[in-house]
Amino acid sequence: MKRMRRGHQHGFTLIVALVMLVLLTLLALSSFNMVKGDLQVVSNMQQHNETVAAANQTLEEVISSPQFYTSPNDALPNPCNGNPNTRCVDSNGDGTAAITVQLSPAPHCVKAQAIKNSSLDISKSDDVACSVGGNQNFGVAGAVTGDSLCDDSVWEVHAIASDAVSEAKAEATMGISVRVAKDDVATSCP
DSSP: HHHHHHHHHHHHHHHHHHHHHHHHHHHHHHHHHHHHHHHHHHHHHHHHHHHHHHHHHHHHHHHHHHHHHHGGOSSSSEEEEEEEEEEEEEESSSOOOOEEESSOOOOOOEHHHHEEEGGGGTTTTHHHSSSSSSOTTTOOOTTTTTTEEEEEEEEEEEEEEEEEEOOOOEEEEEEEEEEEEEEHHTTTOO
């Protein structure tokens, strides 16, 4: 009878060892899946951050040029694939533009307020260009009202960036206050 017990004990040890092996395998698989999920989350965050950066970079490019208020429908020079107000961005440096940024809607003037001649400082070169000069005001627009030749305007620029590979999307909006000539905002501002 002792022999049966001993053989029976060896069989039980084998079963316990197999159960432990299965548990360790399940633990390893769950750890692998958890790490894989974490890597995917990090990758998605990185793609989103690159898309946001591309949108912000394009907005900075737009507002650094007077083209956004002189011709809002063509605010970006060298547009992406010939589409106006678009920019192609190579975010990972492989030579292929993966992110497309579109200005939608085109930059638009939110408001424009006339600058009075009395508030100009003639010692500043920017203000000299805006002043309605001297005593000869006959035929000069704004001379009767005391308005200068410039307006303080507020513009809104909105960019939508999308990554064709990862399908990440981001939107960014920037407001900018800029002094512009009355002629430049005559058709664009309310």
